[in-house]
Amino acid sequence: MSDPMSNKPHAAAIEGWHTLGEQPHLIGTRCCGCGTYFFPKQTHYCKNPDCDSSEFEEVELSRTGTVWSYTNACYKPPAPFVAAEPFEPYTIAAVQLEKEQMTVLGQVVEGVSTADLKVGMPMELVLETLHETEDDIKVTWKWKPVA
Amino acid sequence: MSNEIAILGAGMHPWGKWGHNFVEYGVAAAREALADAGVPWRDVRFVSGGATVRCGYPGYVAGATFAQALGWQGAEVNTSYAACASGSQALAAARNKILAGECEVALVVGADTTPKGFLAPAGGYRPEDPDWVRFYLGITNPTYFALYARRRMDLYGDTQADFAKVKVKNAAAGSKNPRARYKKCFTEEDVAASAMVADPLRLMDICATSDGGAALIVSSVDYAKRIGKGDAPRIAAISTVTPSFASGVVEMPDIATDSAAAEGIDAQSFRAALPIKAYEEAGIGPEDVDVAEVYDLSTALELDWIEDLRLCERGDAAKLLRAGDTSIGGRIPVNPSGGLACFGEAVPAQALAQVCELTWQLRGQSGERQVQGAKVGITANQGLFGHGSSVIIKR
Numbered sequence: 001m002s003d004p005m006s007n008k009p010h011a012a013a014i015e016g017w018h019t020l021g022e023q024p025h026l027i028g029t030r031c032c033g034c035g036t037y038f039f040p041k042q043t044h045y046c047k048n049p050d051c052d053s054s055e056f057e058e059v060e061l062s063r064t065g066t067v068w069s070y071t072n073a074c075y076k077p078p079a080p081f082v083a084a085e086p087f088e089p090y091t092i093a094a095v096q097l098e099k100e101q102m103t104v105l106g107q108v109v110e111g112v113s114t115a116d117l118k119v120g121m122p123m124e125l126v127l128e129t130l131h132e133t134e135d136d137i138k139v140t141w142k143w144k145p146v147a
Numbered sequence: 148m149s150n151e152i153a154i155l156g157a158g159m160h161p162w163g164k165w166g167h168n169f170v171e172y173g174v175a176a177a178r179e180a181l182a183d184a185g186v187p188w189r190d191v192r193f194v195s196g197g198a199t200v201r202c203g204y205p206g207y208v209a210g211a212t213f214a215q216a217l218g219w220q221g222a223e224v225n226t227s228y229a230a231c232a233s234g235s236q237a238l239a240a241a242r243n244k245i246l247a248g249e250c251e252v253a254l255v256v257g258a259d260t261t262p263k264g265f266l267a268p269a270g271g272y273r274p275e276d277p278d279w280v281r282f283y284l285g286i287t288n289p290t291y292f293a294l295y296a297r298r299r300m301d302l303y304g305d306t307q308a309d310f311a312k313v314k315v316k317n318a319a320a321g322s323k324n325p326r327a328r329y330k331k332c333f334t335e336e337d338v339a340a341s342a343m344v345a346d347p348l349r350l351m352d353i354c355a356t357s358d359g360g361a362a363l364i365v366s367s368v369d370y371a372k373r374i375g376k377g378d379a380p381r382i383a384a385i386s387t388v389t390p391s392f393a394s395g396v397v398e399m400p401d402i403a404t405d406s407a408a409a410e411g412i413d414a415q416s417f418r419a420a421l422p423i424k425a426y427e428e429a430g431i432g433p434e435d436v437d438v439a440e441v442y443d444l445s446t447a448l449e450l451d452w453i454e455d456l457r458l459c460e461r462g463d464a465a466k467l468l469r470a471g472d473t474s475i476g477g478r479i480p481v482n483p484s485g486g487l488a489c490f491g492e493a494v495p496a497q498a499l500a501q502v503c504e505l506t507w508q509l510r511g512q513s514g515e516r517q518v519q520g521a522k523v524g525i526t527a528n529q530g531l532f533g534h535g536s537s538v539i540i541k542r
Binding site: 013014015017031034035036037038039040047048049050051068069070071072073074075077078079080081090092094099100101102103104105106107114118119120130140 | 267268270271274277279280281282283284285286287289290293294295296297298301302342343344345346347348391392393395397401402403404405406407408409410411412414
């Protein structure tokens, strides 16, 4: 993954999808009409069949949840994924957020394998390197077991 | 019942990686179905095609493409795109035309030629495209199948050996199916020795993509009787319902589920919803089903489907499997064709291939893989973008 000695600045791999602080949050929206949450952000129409609102507020989603399920990637995905050489398998989790009543996918932090996870386990959101470019280190949200 | 139509003929081009134009497979399947039905091509007044999005313009207008290839004779055409359920949606269009009294005999056909390698999204920086986002973050198709499989293990106690048993069962059935692409029998040890792709799924737990073509000749019950085929298997139900908000299962290619936070909204399962309309329409229940063809994109997914079809209680599918209940000769055989495990997926043809298999099963023409005495069969499949289907046929 990224060179620990690198002085490159950090930048969000996907701009505007999460905050960048110590305790990062995913950024979604919430329908002003019915309270449904959306991630990625939804800003023009509400997908709740009982709601025709077109007003949304930007909200930070809960940064903790519980494991819905988990797996890993043993083979290098195709582009646009940018793989380290040699490719290192990584773990993936789907995490349920209680307040939002939704499940969000993401990679799991380096060093955690599927053997370390279990359905129902508490997880928190952190930022970690996704890949490095010539100019900066692209970071994204990843799930990490709550210590 | 008044909303039934007859299946007069079924035909398939064998599945494989042949690399020919998809039209060839569709025409071969259509000709086999016509011959099977004993219906002259000029009697077919409606051609309903399942679209393929991988083969250029002729694939987008598949109904017209096949009608022209078989020789224009003035029939009306339709093309349906519904991802993996395209064939069922094309079949539903034909049923509507027949039940409306606008035609007596219809051809329903789907075929595909699949490219080699990964199906990757277009490049650039395109965060508005969920498919681009998930590949960028390292989430591929097997990721989703593996999440469902792992959840079964943690919730119901399924094991990787159970998943291997599904492969062994389907391979044994497919070895007796001349139309299957993979006809080799495997052992649980073979599956366990194949490479891990997405824990807990190995290479042999996940289906391939294939070339193939499938076709049905369907007609009004009245027409079937007039040509002496009043006892032909009938389509008793077609469900192509969309999901209901809020979807509580993370679905390809999404990065998150719907939120069920709004008042009056509960998390829903699309797969479990699909057969409900089919059972209601056919006026039967799961206890009436003799045989099922389900979309085993992965071995573990076959177990999910068995529960979604309510052939057993939630969480009990592996028990059925271990008892041999889902094997040919068992209480409720599942995927006697060999399933996607032995075919590989040919998207616009696959839902029709499921109905072809049930047609032959209900006629008692399935040879070594015959489910004895099968009278009622059900299919189930699910694809991208909220598409899915469940078809019930009975005799």
